[in-house]
Amino acid sequence: xxxxxxxxxxxxxxxxxxxxxxxxxxxxxxxxxxxxxxxxxxxxxxxxxxxxxxxxxxxxxxxxxxxxxxxxxxxxxxxxxxxxxxxxxxxxxxxxxxxxxxxxxxxxxxxxxxxxxxxxxxxxxxxxxxxxxxxxxxxxxxxxxxxxxxxxxxxxxxxxxxxxxxxxxxxxxxxxxxxxxxxxxxxxxxxxxxxxxxxxxxxxxxxxxxxxxxxxxxxxxxxxxxxxxxxxxxxxxxxxxxxxxxxxxxxxxxxxxxxxxxxxxxxxxxxxxxxxxxxxxxxxxxxxxxxxxxxxxxxxxxxxxxxxxxxxxxxxxxxxxxxxxxxxxxxxxxxxxxxxxxxxxxxxxxxxxxxxxxxxxxxxxxxxxxxxxxxxxxxxxxxxxxxxxxxxxxxxxxxxxxxxxxxxxxxxxxxxxxxxxxxxxxxxxxxxxxxxxxxxxxxxxxxxxxxxxxxxxxxxxxxxxxxxxxxxxxxxxxxxxxxxxxxxxxxxxxxxxxxxxxxxxxxxxxxxxxxxxxxxxxxxxxxxxxxxxxxxxxxxxxxxxxxxxxxxxxxxxxxxxxxxxxxxxxxxxxxxxxxxxxxxxxxxxxxxxxxxxxxxxxxxxxxxxxxxxxxxxxxxxxxxxxxxxxxxxxxxxxxxxxxxxxxxxxxxxxxxxxxxxxxxxxxxxxxxxxxxxxxxxxxxxxxxxxxxxxxxxxxxxxxxxxxxxxxxxxxxxxxxxxxxxxxxxxxxxxxxxxxxxxxxxxxxxxxxxxxxxxxxxxxxxxxxxxxxxxxxxxxxxxxxxxxxxx
Numbered sequence: 001x002x003x004x005x006x007x008x009x010x011x012x013x014x015x016x017x018x019x020x021x022x023x024x025x026x027x028x029x030x031x032x033x034x035x036x037x038x039x040x041x042x043x044x045x046x047x048x049x050x051x052x053x054x055x056x057x058x059x060x061x062x063x064x065x066x067x068x069x070x071x072x073x074x075x076x077x078x079x080x081x082x083x084x085x086x087x088x089x090x091x092x093x094x095x096x097x098x099x100x101x102x103x104x105x106x107x108x109x110x111x112x113x114x115x116x117x118x119x120x121x122x123x124x125x126x127x128x129x130x131x132x133x134x135x136x137x138x139x140x141x142x143x144x145x146x147x148x149x150x151x152x153x154x155x156x157x158x159x160x161x162x163x164x165x166x167x168x169x170x171x172x173x174x175x176x177x178x179x180x181x182x183x184x185x186x187x188x189x190x191x192x193x194x195x196x197x198x199x200x201x202x203x204x205x206x207x208x209x210x211x212x213x214x215x216x217x218x219x220x221x222x223x224x225x226x227x228x229x230x231x232x233x234x235x236x237x238x239x240x241x242x243x244x245x246x247x248x249x250x251x252x253x254x255x256x257x258x259x260x261x262x263x264x265x266x267x268x269x270x271x272x273x274x275x276x277x278x279x280x281x282x283x284x285x286x287x288x289x290x291x292x293x294x295x296x297x298x299x300x301x302x303x304x305x306x307x308x309x310x311x312x313x314x315x316x317x318x319x320x321x322x323x324x325x326x327x328x329x330x331x332x333x334x335x336x337x338x339x340x341x342x343x344x345x346x347x348x349x350x351x352x353x354x355x356x357x358x359x360x361x362x363x364x365x366x367x368x369x370x371x372x373x374x375x376x377x378x379x380x381x382x383x384x385x386x387x388x389x390x391x392x393x394x395x396x397x398x399x400x401x402x403x404x405x406x407x408x409x410x411x412x413x414x415x416x417x418x419x420x421x422x423x424x425x426x427x428x429x430x431x432x433x434x435x436x437x438x439x440x441x442x443x444x445x446x447x448x449x450x451x452x453x454x455x456x457x458x459x460x461x462x463x464x465x466x467x468x469x470x471x472x473x474x475x476x477x478x479x480x481x482x483x484x485x486x487x488x489x490x491x492x493x494x495x496x497x498x499x500x501x502x503x504x505x506x507x508x509x510x511x512x513x514x515x516x517x518x519x520x521x522x523x524x525x526x527x528x529x530x531x532x533x534x535x536x537x538x539x540x541x542x543x544x545x546x547x548x549x550x551x552x553x554x555x556x557x558x559x560x561x562x563x564x565x566x567x568x569x570x571x572x573x574x575x576x577x578x579x580x581x582x583x584x585x586x587x588x589x590x591x592x593x594x595x596x597x598x599x600x601x602x603x604x605x606x607x608x609x610x611x612x613x614x615x616x617x618x619x620x621x622x623x624x625x626x627x628x629x630x631x632x633x634x635x636x637x638x639x640x641x642x643x644x645x646x647x648x649x650x651x652x653x654x655x656x657x658x659x660x661x662x663x664x665x666x667x668x669x670x671x672x673x674x675x676x677x678x679x680x681x682x683x684x685x686x687x688x689x690x691x692x693x694x695x696x697x698x699x700x701x702x703x704x705x706x707x708x709x710x711x712x713x714x715x716x717x718x719x720x721x722x723x724x725x726x727x728x729x730x731x732x733x734x735x736x737x738x739x740x741x742x743x744x745x746x747x748x749x750x751x752x753x754x755x756x757x758x759x760x761x762x763x764x765x766x767x768x769x770x771x772x773x774x775x776x777x778x779x780x781x782x783x784x785x786x787x788x789x790x
Contacts, residue, residue, distance in 0.1 A: 072369075073369075073372060073373045073376055074093060074096070075093065075097055075373060075377065076090065076093055076094060076097070077377045077380070077381065077385075078373075078376055078377060078380060079093060081093065094460060097460055098460040098461070101456070101457075101460060102457075103366075104363075104366045104370075104453075105453055105454070105457070107359050107362050107363050107366060108363060108449070108450055108453055109450060110356065110359045111356060111359050111360055111363050111446065112446045112447065112449075112450045114352070114353075114355075114356035114359070115344055115356075115443060115446065116344075116443065117316070119316050119318070120318065120342050123313060123316060123318050123320060123342050124320065124340050124342045126189075127185070127189070127311070127320055127322060127340055128338075128340065130164040130185060131144060131160070131161060131164055131322065131324065131338070132144045132145060132338055133145070134160035134163075134164055135160065136155050136156060136159035136160055137159060142155065142156070143156075143160070144156055144160070144324065144336055144338070145336060147326065147334045147336045148333055148334055149333065149334060150298060150328065150334060152334060153298060153305060153326050153334060154289070154293045154298075157289050157307070158286065158289055158290065158293070161307070161324075162282060162285055162286055162289070164185060165185065165191070165195065165285070165309070166282040166285070185311055188313055188315060189311040189312070189313050189320070190311060190312045190313070190314065191280075191309065191310075191311055192309075192310045192311065192312055192319075192422055192430055192432070193309075193310065193422055193426060193427075193428055193429050193430040194277045194278055194279070194280065194309070194427065194428060194429045195277070195278040195285075195307060195308065195309035195429070196275055196276070196277050196278070196306075196307070196308050196309070196429045197248070197275065197276045197277075197278065197289075197292070197305065197306070197307055198257075198259075198273045198274065198275045198276075198305070198306045198308065199273055199274050199297070199298065199302050199303075199304065199305045199306070200224060200229065200269050200270075200272070200273040200274075200302075200303055200304050201229070201230035201234075201273070201274070201301040201302055201303060202221050202222055202223075202224055202225075202228045202229060202230055202301055202303055203221075203228055203229070203230045203232075203301070204219050204220075204221065204230075204301065205219060205220055206220065206221060206222040206228035207220040207221065207222035207330075208220070219300070221300050221301050221330065222330055223266075223267065223303070223329060223330040224266075224267050224269065224303035224304065225267075226270065229272070230251070230301055231251040231272075232251065233249055233250050233251070234249055234301075235248075235249040235295055235296070235297065236249065236295055247274070247275055247276065247277075248274055248275065248276035248292060248297060249274065249297075250274065251272065251273070251274060252272060252273070252274070252275060253272045254270050254271035254272045256272075257271055257272065257273075257275060257431075258431055259271030259272075259431055259433065259434075260431075260433050260434040260437065262306065262323065262325065262339075264304060264325055264327050264335075264337060265327060265335050265337050266327045266329050266335055267303070267304075267327070269303075269304050269306075273306075274297075276288060276292060276297075277428075277429050280426075280427065298328075302328050303327070303328055303329070303330075304325065304326065304327045304328065305325070305326040305328070306323060306324070306325055306326075307322075307323070307324040308321075308322070308323050308429075308431070308433060309322055310322065310430065310432045310436075317344060317346055317349050317350075317353075318342050318343070318344055319342070319343050319344070319345050319346075319432060319436065320340055320341065320342045320343075321339075321340075321341045321343070321432045321433055321435075321436035322338070322339070322340050323338065323339040323340075323433065324336075324338050325337045325338060325339070341436040341437065341439070341440050343436050343439040343440065343443075344439075345411065345415045345432075345435065345436075345439060346415060347412065360408070363401075364405060367398065367401045367402065367405065370394070370398055371398060374391075374394055374395065374398060377391070390456070390459040393452060393455070393456055393459075394456070396452060397449055397452050397453060397456065400445050400448065400449040400452075401449060403445060404442055404445050404446055404449065407438060407441075407442050407445075408442070411435065411438070411439060411442070414435055415435065418430055418432065418435070458470075458471065468575070469568070469571055469572060469575065472571045472575075473564065473567050473568045473571050476567050476570070476571060477563055477564055477566075477567035480563045480567070481560070481563060481564070484556075484559060484560055484563060487556070488552075488556050488560065491551060491552060491556060492517075492520060492552060493517075495520055495544075495548050495552065496513065496516040496517045496520055497513070497516070498544065499516045499519070499520065499544060500512070500513045500515075500516040502536075502537060502540055502544065503532075503533060503536045503537070503541070503544075504516070506535075506536040507529075507532045507533065507536050508532075509529065509532070520548065520552075523545075523548065523549070523553075524552065524553055524557065528545075530542075530545055533545055623657050623658065623659055624657065624658040624663065626647055626651075626656040626657065629643070629647060629658070630643050630644075630647075650662045650663075650665055650666045
């Protein structure tokens, strides 16, 4: 039989018999062939070992990484802890989740409240007073909110609007700020760029005229809709090409204007239309508005007129995008409305703003942390993860957070580009409308996310029996409430439709079906106008009101309250009679008892050491020998290593004795430790006073076993102390038995030695006797404890 020989690369070199094989030349085939990943490979053993070691290191690194991820993202859903078998571990993980989430909640609130200040309302209120509440001059002054006719639009634009848009600053010789203050509103609010007038129109004959009136009515203009929007040139420039100076008569698309749509009181209007940009000079602006008025820029085809401009207040670092809207519906007249969006577009200016920036960065870190956590939980539970309400809520909060983060970055770069464009050329219209609108949505998103984040707190406190009453009540009565809600809304919507049909033409609160719904909700809350119903119809008005109040308020609403009240009573009685799976109070009480036991042990140790110092000085020479100190503490159950460590800490000179100075240092340290223990006891007493009410409920509860909670706690603590002290007692008993055995052996040895010495002494002379006495003295000198180093 022969074995094939291979070199280190695995190449066969020749055939050798067993007799001619030299061990040092080449390895045998059995040695060279190694198993790697379940296959035989030929090579060097060292390479195989290195490969195996490398794979082991990779596995160890992967295992450490997995353990780190599990440690950082350990939750109740990732760990699958049985809260019945391991209640303490379950509570610990829940409290850990709660603490991390509360930190996230605090950061979120700082970010949310850092965007809005109390001055925001005051800023908007100043502008409302300047443009909305200001009245025109003349015999019949009107304000923006009092506009009812088409001519009133021109009265407001030529009067209060221009007067407040341009600051009437009276220059003096001592003031050199005249030129700059011309562009300020109320001396503090800087106008950014130019203001712009825009209107949207509908085509003539955009509605159908009945045959009976075609002779008298030649033109018809319908309500505004994109399908009937007029895009043709009108006015004095009909048939002419559009020029750069005059654009009020030529249609431009929303893309050309780089504008955005607006939801008015009557309709939704897109961002296209006919525009006229005003000037930075007051007289020029009056001339342009008067020119539009003289040429009938607003006529029967006009359905809405918009005035857009933006101001900035550097004192409070706030922008305000202002839009004055005049809607001209097909019914005739004018419906005025306005939009003011005070927003903080330049976010990071002051020290507090940079603090908010740090909080935003921390918020992003938290969002990334929770994204990883949700990914781990979704990977583990798959689709069943989305069957829980709290999990869906987590996903919604994270989705809103991601959208807000993306918009925050977009807003920062977009504002910078707009401001750069504005600084390059101030004589143009800069549209902040869309940016302010998205900033408003961003604020709403942050507010909604904060609301959901506070609701999520119930997720972490729901394991407590008291906290679960609300959630259990709502879940238990959900079916009954759903069935009742169907019946309630059938009656409610029937009354809303009835009110809309009866009073819709005369009462504003019932003018639309949606208004009718909100008005009926207001009646439930006690906010109603009975006089308007009675004035609209003296018979049906009171009947409608009385029947609605009786059936909806007195009957249906009280049934709703009764359903919830009955379910709450059932839940409360069930919880009162059952034992809670997890008691937060008992968890804290266990921790309190453990800390208290440790403090008691430490205090006992301090007392024992202090007594050992005072009682170990047997000869009253103010010097404590190590042997005396050790014997004293041994009697109290302390180990030799512990005693040796304590003694060496204060034996500075290493002479195995404690002098007066060293004793003072030890006593000083012991007294300081005693004071620290007193402080710890005080903190524990305060924690005991603030202990959650769960434990109190257990104490008050009647138990069928007849064992009180205090008795059970005392017995448990006593058993724990007995179990901990049994170990030390057993060790002490073992040491005592060992000492007795040694003493018995020494006694037998001494008896044998004395008998032998008697035989020797009987046959020896006086010199030998002297030598024997000398030997006895030497033996006697070997007695331990007879000599001392001190």
